[in-house]
Amino acid sequence: MTTAADPTVSRIPAPAPAAPEFALRRRLAFRRMPISIKICSLLALAFVFTALFAPWLTPHDPDATQILAKLKPPAWMEGGEAAHLFGTDQLGRDLLSRCIYGVRVSVGLALFGLIVGCLIGTTLGVVSGLLGGHVDRAIMMLVDVFISVPNLLIVLVGIAAFGTDIVVLVVLIGLARWESYARIVRGQVLQVREMPFIEASRALGGSHAWIAMRHVLPNIAGPLIVLLTLNFPSILLLESSLSFLGIGVQPPTASLGSMVGDGRDHLIFAWWVAVAPALVIVAITFIVQMLGDWLRDVLDVRVDD
Amino acid sequence: MLHFLLWRLGRAALTIALVLVICFVAVRGTGSPVDILYPEDGTPEQRAELEKQWGLDRSLPEQFAVYVANLARGEFGVSIIERRPVIDVYAEKLAPTLQLAGCALVIGIAVGIPLGVLAALRRGRATARLAMALAFTGYAVPHFIIAIVLILVFGYHLNWLPSTGAATPAHYILPAITLALPLIAAIARYMRSTMLDVMSQDYVRTARAKGVREPRIVALHVIRNALLPLITVLGLEVAGLINGSLIVETVFSWPGLGKVLTGSVSRRDFPVLQFGVIAYSAVVVFINLLVDVLYSVADPRVRVEA
Numbered sequence: 001m002t003t004a005a006d007p008t009v010s011r012i013p014a015p016a017p018a019a020p021e022f023a024l025r026r027r028l029a030f031r032r033m034p035i036s037i038k039i040c041s042l043l044a045l046a047f048v049f050t051a052l053f054a055p056w057l058t059p060h061d062p063d064a065t066q067i068l069a070k071l072k073p074p075a076w077m078e079g080g081e082a083a084h085l086f087g088t089d090q091l092g093r094d095l096l097s098r099c100i101y102g103v104r105v106s107v108g109l110a111l112f113g114l115i116v117g118c119l120i121g122t123t124l125g126v127v128s129g130l131l132g133g134h135v136d137r138a139i140m141m142l143v144d145v146f147i148s149v150p151n152l153l154i155v156l157v158g159i160a161a162f163g164t165d166i167v168v169l170v171v172l173i174g175l176a177r178w179e180s181y182a183r184i185v186r187g188q189v190l191q192v193r194e195m196p197f198i199e200a201s202r203a204l205g206g207s208h209a210w211i212a213m214r215h216v217l218p219n220i221a222g223p224l225i226v227l228l229t230l231n232f233p234s235i236l237l238l239e240s241s242l243s244f245l246g247i248g249v250q251p252p253t254a255s256l257g258s259m260v261g262d263g264r265d266h267l268i269f270a271w272w273v274a275v276a277p278a279l280v281i282v283a284i285t286f287i288v289q290m291l292g293d294w295l296r297d298v299l300d301v302r303v304d305d
Numbered sequence: 306m307l308h309f310l311l312w313r314l315g316r317a318a319l320t321i322a323l324v325l326v327i328c329f330v331a332v333r334g335t336g337s338p339v340d341i342l343y344p345e346d347g348t349p350e351q352r353a354e355l356e357k358q359w360g361l362d363r364s365l366p367e368q369f370a371v372y373v374a375n376l377a378r379g380e381f382g383v384s385i386i387e388r389r390p391v392i393d394v395y396a397e398k399l400a401p402t403l404q405l406a407g408c409a410l411v412i413g414i415a416v417g418i419p420l421g422v423l424a425a426l427r428r429g430r431a432t433a434r435l436a437m438a439l440a441f442t443g444y445a446v447p448h449f450i451i452a453i454v455l456i457l458v459f460g461y462h463l464n465w466l467p468s469t470g471a472a473t474p475a476h477y478i479l480p481a482i483t484l485a486l487p488l489i490a491a492i493a494r495y496m497r498s499t500m501l502d503v504m505s506q507d508y509v510r511t512a513r514a515k516g517v518r519e520p521r522i523v524a525l526h527v528i529r530n531a532l533l534p535l536i537t538v539l540g541l542e543v544a545g546l547i548n549g550s551l552i553v554e555t556v557f558s559w560p561g562l563g564k565v566l567t568g569s570v571s572r573r574d575f576p577v578l579q580f581g582v583i584a585y586s587a588v589v590v591f592i593n594l595l596v597d598v599l600y601s602v603a604d605p606r607v608r609v610e611a
Contacts, residue, residue: 141316141319142323144316145316145319145320145323146323147541148320148541148544148589148590148593149320149323149324149544149586149589149590150544150545150547150548150585150586150589151544151548152547152548152551153547153548153581153582153585153586154327154582156566156567156570156578156582157327157328157331157578157579157582158331159570160331160569160570160573160575160578161331161332161575162331233445237447240447240449241447241448241449241552244449244552245551245552245555245567246571247567247570247571257449260449260450260453261449263453264453264556267453267456267457267461268461271457271461274453275453275457278450278453278454281447281450282445282446282450285445285446285447286445289441289444289445
């Protein structure tokens with residue numbers, strides 16, 4: 001009996017052949033993206049652009065108060081002014097300008113936090129996977145333990161002890177998710193480790209560090225990129241939750257979370273003060289989540305269980 | 306089974322130990338713990354007494370041993386702001402927090418599971434897409450924004466529900482829903498994927514071949530088997546629930562532990578924060594331990610993997 005004649009077998013799609021490097025790059029090409037992903041990636045670029053060039057984009061100084069113009073509604077509502085597109089807050093500061101700076105602060109903090117967590121997690125994951133044995137068991141035990149502690153609590157302890165300096169926040173936010181990288185990277189390293197080219201490099205006298213940098217890391221870049229993208233929203237939300245509670249980025253610096261927190265007291269008469277930054281947060285997390293899900297499908301990696 | 310239990314207990318103990326180390330290092334890392342853990346206006350004699358009590362003249366490992374011994378005796382210290390034992394501060398605020406978290410958990414399970422089942426059974430159709438879009442939103446929108454939107458719409462605009470405090474049962478509705486939404490999203494997503502897994506199993510095909518009717522297959526063969534792995538997810542979601550309750554309680558001025566904990570951070574009331582962190586972590590660790598043991602009773606295969 002041939003497989004083609006068996007209806008149950010023929011319906012199962014054949015496993016895709018291992019995709020060579022150039023095919024991967026082609027799958028990520030802009031013109032091959034579905035339309036929704038095209039829009040999302042353009043918007044993501046726009047947000048990065050906003051964060052980078054905030055000082056040149058804002059119509060007003062984000063911290064300049066104007067008591068006479070406080071709690072002005074957005075331009076399209078009755079009583080709104082074209083000069084303040086999103087309206088003004090309780091101190092008469094221009095909300096659009098503050099949102100633009102808020103994107104800069106929040107996205108910047110989240111990105112640096114992401115890098116910190118990724119560096120720690122990847123290093124431990126590579127060490128764990130390459131060395132194996134007791135080192136591996138110890139690191140994996142640490143990962144297990146960290147997963148079961150609510151990360152917000154650890155961050156709270158850190159803030160109470162070391163204050164809300166930007167560097168402290170970046171490190172604490174980064175620490176919150178390091179274990180996810182360690183787990184994924186270790187799994188990937190265990191697979192890559194058995195490849196002939198690693199054995200060849202070792203036979204030629206390559207050290208652990210050399211093998212890790214030159215051969216292992218480039219081969220696990222795909223899953224790492226997916227994980228970074230998928231972790232970004234949760235890091236951003238962690239930072240904005242802290243700032244919302246008033247224990248993250250300190251005033252007068254505008255962070256999207258602290259802006260929502262400020263607006264909470266004016267919900268009844270001036271809902272836009274809280275809603276404008278809240279919409280920006282939702283937009284960013286939504287866009288990045290969509291991109292992450294798409295990347296995961298295209299690169300065909302399993303990062304969550 | 307005994308081996309599994311011991312292994313699992315060891316991991317739980319290690320988790321608690323790690324939390325203790327973090328608290329210990331955080332307090333020692335910022336200078337003298339006497340400055341952080343005790344009111345500033347204490348007399349030099351009182352301070353000297355404390356330094357002796359905590360063994361601050363000894364080496365760090367010895368100090369840690371003293372610290373753990375003090376905690377084990379139930380000496381968690383005195384709130385710097387409120388000037389009374391931290392246990393008292395927590396005892397009176399515990400009930401509202403537990404009630405709110407309990408409500409959220411019930412809503413999360415009661416809505417999340419049917420939503421996930423629906424999404425799996427009607428895969429590809431409009432209802433399933435809608436259900437998963439809802440779940441996706443619950444995943445991407447943070448607690449404090451859900452809270453603000455609910456307060457705006459149901460609290461101020463429609464004026465249907467109260468949004469601050471915990472005076473009447475109606476006060477529970479908005480905070481409980483806020484806390485439950487991300488939980489619903491997580492449960493629905495997970496339920497959908499395990500349902501799809503189970504539906505492609507051999508025994509489901511066998512049941513179908515036997516001529517068992519579809520509703521019976523779904524109820525007896527699919528849902529029952531898909532519910533099992535969900536126990537583990539619920540255990541993991543408890544940590545998320547605690548993260549969320551800290552924020553939700555602050556937004557809704559809930560008279561619970563959330564405000565106590567977040568307030569202790571901004572006022573640097575370290576004894577209160579320290580006890581909160583240790584107690585919350587202990588709860589999470591205990592629940593996860595319970596979940597793992599329950600799971601290993603229900604599905605003995607996991608014991609081998611351990």
